[in-house]
Amino acid sequence: MPTIQVALDVPVARLFDYDAPQATEQDVGCRVLVPFGTRLKTGILWAIATEPGCDPAQLRPIQALWRDVPALSATDLALLKFCSAYYHYPLGTTVLHALPPGLRRTKGWTPPRRTGASVLAQDSDNPPLPLALNTEQLQALRGILQVTDRFRCHLLHGITGSGKTAVYLALIQALLAQGKSVLVLVPEINLTPQLEQHFQQHLPQTTLLSLHSGLGEKERVTRWLAAQEGSARVILGTRLAVFCPMPQLGLIVVDEEHETSYKQQEGLRYSARDVAIMRAQQGQIPIVLGSATPSLETWLNAQRGRYHQHSLTQRAIAGATLPRMRLIDTRRTALQQSLSTPLLEALQTQLSQGAQSLVFINRRGYAPLLRCQQCGWSCPCTHCSTRMVVHLRTNQMRCHHCGRSRPIPVHCPDCGSVQLDTLGDGTQKVEDQLRWHFPHARILRLDSDTLSSPTQWREARAAIQQRTVDILVGTQMLAKGHDFPHLTLVAALGGDQALYSTDFRAAERLFSQLMQVAGRAGRSHLAGEVLIQTEFPEHPLFDFLMRQDYDGFAQYELNQRRLSGFPPYMHQAILRAHSKRPERLETFMAQAHAKALALAPKPPLTLFDPVNALLHRRAGDYRMQLLLQSPRRQNLQEFLGLWEKTLTASTLRSVHWVLDVDPVEL
Ligand SMILES: [Zn+2]
Ligand SMILES: [Zn+2]
Numbered sequence: 001m002p003t004i005q006v007a008l009d010v011p012v013a014r015l016f017d018y019d020a021p022q023a024t025e026q027d028v029g030c031r032v033l034v035p036f037g038t039r040l041k042t043g044i045l046w047a048i049a050t051e052p053g054c055d056p057a058q059l060r061p062i063q064a065l066w067r068d069v070p071a072l073s074a075t076d077l078a079l080l081k082f083c084s085a086y087y088h089y090p091l092g093t094t095v096l097h098a099l100p101p102g103l104r105r106t107k108g109w110t111p112p113r114r115t116g117a118s119v120l121a122q123d124s125d126n127p128p129l130p131l132a133l134n135t136e137q138l139q140a141l142r143g144i145l146q147v148t149d150r151f152r153c154h155l156l157h158g159i160t161g162s163g164k165t166a167v168y169l170a171l172i173q174a175l176l177a178q179g180k181s182v183l184v185l186v187p188e189i190n191l192t193p194q195l196e197q198h199f200q201q202h203l204p205q206t207t208l209l210s211l212h213s214g215l216g217e218k219e220r221v222t223r224w225l226a227a228q229e230g231s232a233r234v235i236l237g238t239r240l241a242v243f244c245p246m247p248q249l250g251l252i253v254v255d256e257e258h259e260t261s262y263k264q265q266e267g268l269r270y271s272a273r274d275v276a277i278m279r280a281q282q283g284q285i286p287i288v289l290g291s292a293t294p295s296l297e298t299w300l301n302a303q304r305g306r307y308h309q310h311s312l313t314q315r316a317i318a319g320a321t322l323p324r325m326r327l328i329d330t331r332r333t334a335l336q337q338s339l340s341t342p343l344l345e346a347l348q349t350q351l352s353q354g355a356q357s358l359v360f361i362n363r364r365g366y367a368p369l370l371r372c373q374q375c376g377w378s379c380p381c382t383h384c385s386t387r388m389v390v391h392l393r394t395n396q397m398r399c400h401h402c403g404r405s406r407p408i409p410v411h412c413p414d415c416g417s418v419q420l421d422t423l424g425d426g427t428q429k430v431e432d433q434l435r436w437h438f439p440h441a442r443i444l445r446l447d448s449d450t451l452s453s454p455t456q457w458r459e460a461r462a463a464i465q466q467r468t469v470d471i472l473v474g475t476q477m478l479a480k481g482h483d484f485p486h487l488t489l490v491a492a493l494g495g496d497q498a499l500y501s502t503d504f505r506a507a508e509r510l511f512s513q514l515m516q517v518a519g520r521a522g523r524s525h526l527a528g529e530v531l532i533q534t535e536f537p538e539h540p541l542f543d544f545l546m547r548q549d550y551d552g553f554a555q556y557e558l559n560q561r562r563l564s565g566f567p568p569y570m571h572q573a574i575l576r577a578h579s580k581r582p583e584r585l586e587t588f589m590a591q592a593h594a595k596a597l598a599l600a601p602k603p604p605l606t607l608f609d610p611v612n613a614l615l616h617r618r619a620g621d622y623r624m625q626l627l628l629q630s631p632r633r634q635n636l637q638e639f640l641g642l643w644e645k646t647l648t649a650s651t652l653r654s655v656h657w658v659l660d661v662d663p664v665e666l
Contacts, residue, residue, distance in 0.1 A: 003059060006034055006043040009096035009104070013084075013648060015046050016092075019059040023048060029071030033064040033106055040106050044072065044095050068109045069221075070228050076245045079279050086278075086637070088644045088659045089268045097268055098243035102221035112218045129201045131170055137163055140310035141170050144288060148175065148250065151281045155257075155302045155309045156290040159548070160519020163316030164290045165195070168253050169202045171288065172234060176206060180250025181233045185272055187259035188480055189214050189238055190457045196236055203234065211237035211244055214454060239264060239272030242279065250285055252276045256480060257289035257298060258512055260664045269660045292519060292550070293512035296561065297568040299554045315523070323490070323521040323528030325546045329537045337433050338425045343491050343531055344437055350489045351441055351470055355526070357489040358472045359430060360479065360517045364447040365400070366392040366429045367422035370408070374417035379409070385617040390422050391449070392429075402619035425494055431473045438471070446474035479516040485524040490517055491531045499536055502614075503666055504566045511541055511553055518548070565629075567662075571636050572629045574666075575647070576613070577657035578621040586610075588655040589624045595646045596628075601639055605630040614666065627666075 004023050005015040018034050023045060030045050040063060072080075077095075084094040096104055103109060133141065144154050144167075158164040172182045184199075186192060192210040199208055209223045209232040226232035228245040235244055239262050254262070254273050262272040273289065280287035289298055289307070302309040315321060326342075333340040338361075350357045367390045371378045379388045381399035388397035390408065398405040411418055422429070431445045444463060451457050463469050464484050472478065472487075498510035514532065522528020534542065544553035562569050575592055579585040589610035596607050606629050613623035630636040640659060647657065 003049040003056065004032070004045050004062070005047045005049050006032055006062075007046045007092040007095045008034070008036060008041055008043040009093050010036070010041075011090055011093065013090045013644075016043070017049060017054060017059055019056070019061045020045075020065060021061075022065055023062075027065060027067070027071060029073060029077060031066045031069075031103060032062050033066070034062045035060050042096070042104055042106050043092065044077075044099075046077070046091075046095075064108070066108050069103065069225055070245075072245060073247065075283065076243075078282060079275070080243070082278055082282070083268070083270055083275060085641075087268055087270055087661050088640050094268050100217070100220040100224050102217040103224075109221065112222065126201075126204045128204050131166055131173075131202060133166055133170060134163070134314065134316065136312045136314060137167050137170075137316070140167050140312065141174075143308065143310050144171060144286060145174055148178070148180075148286055149284070150286075151284050152286045153277060153280065153301070153307045154286060154288045155294060155298055155307045156288050156312070157294055157302075157309060157550075158290065158292060158312030159315070159322065159550075160292045160516065161315045161317070161320060161523045162292075162312035164255070164312065165198065166316065167312075168255070168288070168290070169199065171251060171253070172199075172203065175250045176203070176233055178250060179248065181227075181230065181235070181246045181248040182251045182253065183241065183244070183246055183249060183276075184234065184236045184253045185242060185255065185262070185276060186236065186238060187256045187261045188477075190451070190454065190477065191480060191482070192236055192238070193454060193458060194461070194482070199234065199236060206234055207232045208234040208236065211235055211241040213238065213240060239270075242270075242272040242275045249279075249283055252280050252285070252287040254287065254289045256291055258291045258293055258295040259480070260509070263662075263664045265665070267658070269658065269663070271662060271664075274662065293515050294550075294554075296508060296554060296558055300558060300568045317524055319525045320523060321527060322548055323518055323530045325518065325530045325532070325548065327537045327542055327546065328531055328533045330533050330535050336437070338430060338493055339433055339437070340533055343533065346489055346491070346529065346531055347434075347438065347471065351438060354467075355488045356464070356467065356470060356472070356484065356486045357491065358474065358478065358484075358487055358517070358520060359434065360474060360476075360490060360492045361425060361427055361430050361494045362476050362513065363424075363426045363494065364428075364449055364475055365389040365398065365426035366432075367424050367426055369423040370397065371421050371423055372412035372415065372417055373419035373421055375412060375415040377412050377414040383617070383620045385615055389426065392432075393449075401615060404619075427473050427475060430493065434471055434473065441470040442468060443471045443473065444469045446472060446478055448475070448477065451477065476513055476517070478520065479513055482520065483523055484520055486526070487520055488522055488526045488528045489531070490521040490528070491533070492517055493533050495532070496535050499539055499541070504561070504564070505664065507541055508557055511545060511557075514545055515548065515550065518545075565631075570629045570631055571633045572627060572663055573636060573640055574628075574660040574663045575610075575626040575657060576623070576660050577625070577655055578618075578623045579655040580621055581654055582622040584652055584655050585622050585624055588650075588652045588657070589626060591650055592643075592647055592657075593626060595650065596626075596639075596643055599639065599642050599646070601628075602635065604632060605635050605639055 004020040080095045084091040189212045196210050301307045328340050384401045391398050396405045427447045498506040518530040608627040610626040
């Protein structure tokens with residue numbers, strides 16, 4: 001009587017045995033419905049056990065074995081197993097979370113009834129748009145296509161506007177011609193409609209689907225299945241798509257590989273870029289990481305020859321040049337609130353020429369702070385150790401960490417004073433200032449408050465493209481990959497806090513963000529200009545930025561990291577724990593620390609003391625963390641494996657914890 005091992009979504013790092021007389025080897029990777037305690041749970045049939053782990057008479061029978069959708073393949077399961085081991089996260093939870101939610105339900109899958117057009121967008125009537133590649137693009141293409149039957153990791157380092165997408169498309173065409181499928185990862189959901197349309201124009205005969213969390217539950221499963229069955233040959237998706245089964249997968253592309261949105265920040269804290277590399281390695285296929293400002297991890301790997309580097313140094317559109325860069329020293333220039341005179345003059349010139357401008361500020365809301373002039377009260381969030389942000393449009397104070405809101409107070413609740421001031425700038429305040437200075441200009445604000453749906457994005461993009469907008473005000477949402485051909489002036493404000501941040505990655509992010517946002521200017525034949533307001537013009541970062549010298553910046557920053565012993569020269573992991581009960585949390589962390597010491601970590605592993613998280617309290621939860629690091633990944637991984645077991649054994653009720661391997665935020 002066959003016993004099966006089932007992976008279940010429970011926080012325990014083991015498989016569960018069940019009795020399943022009907023199961024065969026072919027069913028490994030199928031979904032099963034099993035009794036668990038008093039409930040029913042959906043799991044994945046992980047293996048047929050040769051010998052049951054317990055008395056067969058005690059095994060409970062499964063409730064159902066679903067063969068309604070294809071089983072996950074051995075390759076798919078191997079990738080999930082690797083992820084579970086590498087991120088020290090329970091196998092069952094890893095496996096179930098990789099599935100689209102529609103396949104995690106405790107019922108079988110019923111395909112939706114098709115009405116009207118098929119989701120499988122395909123347009124075989126139109127001929128493909130031709131791709132014209134320049135010499136550098138062709139060189140990169142040939143270099144990558146040299147070896148396609150083995151694992152190779154390529155870095156496509158191309159300046160903004162250099163036409164990385166055209167190289168991806170030519171690669172996809174070549175791989176499709178070999179009968180392979182291609183997975184393309186993008187950092188942000190809002191980029192998918194634009195890219196999808198662009199890709200489809202060049203690949204009219206190919207079924208291309210996007211996969212992201214914005215899709216309805218049924219739609220997501222339908223697309224997942226189309227990839228798994230091989231009918232969708234190109235999948236364009238956000239980080240969750242990295243787990244999508246694709247039997248003929250021949251190439252993975254990770255666009256904007258440096259983006260931190262590839263890292264999941266809860267549950268299984270995986271980096272989709274790193275998982276994609278593991279997947280390419282397991283499948284023995286090439287992977288291309290594309291960026292104008294690669295992460296320093298990737299850059300170092302390329303410098304050391306582990307990754308094959310291909311560079312695009314020219315803008316792809318003939319005649320398009322890199323924008324002129326100018327720093328505005330805010331200590332020496334008159335500021336009218338947040339805007340300097342040179343900046344206002346530049347905007348005025350643009351307006352009189354009918355040209356489009358972008359004002360970039362990386363903070364949404366009206367102002368980051370409301371402060372009582374009398375007593376200094378500044379509207380703390382009642383559930384987080386942070387202050388609430390002023391949102392004047394909705395007359396709210398809003399917490400950007402837990403989402404709580406309250407009306408903007410008229411009096412200070414502490415001293416009763418009515419003298420409440422707003423401090424600092426957010427997108428709304430800058431928008432108001434611009435409206436005051438340029439009452440006739442058509443101004444559009446773009447941040448996550450105004451762009452919460454793909455429809456809003458589509459409308460905004462149409463308005464920008466049809467030139468019914470003169471000045472755009474926006475956050476980093478605008479910096480990523482968007483192509484605005486009429487934009488010729490970019491002004492960046494308020495990036496200075498990154499220069500004195502405690503996060504060692506802040507400078508890298510600011511550089512990358514400013515390079516990206518600067519890259520929005522002058523992408524067509526119109527020359528672009530970039531103005532950056534700063535209080536620290538002498539900071540080396542700006543030197544490299546003015547010359548748009550990524551290589552120089554990377555060299556400089558890597559040197560700093562090496563000297564201070566930070567990643568990528570160091571591999572890190574953080575134990576993150578949270579609880580509503582601070583005393584329990586402290587006990588757990590002290591025990592975790594003691595257990596780590598008892599394991600006698602072998603040098604060069606360094607163990608730090610448990611500390612409060614930077615945001616100690618979020619949404620009512622107290623948060624603490626403990627950092628470990630080692631210059632040798634293997635050393636760290638071995639220790640984490642041992643430590644994780646003792647942590648699992650000593651988990652306290654009401655304390656939740658997770659290991660964050662290769663954290664990107666502290
Ligand atoms: Zn007060
Ligand atoms: Zn809050």
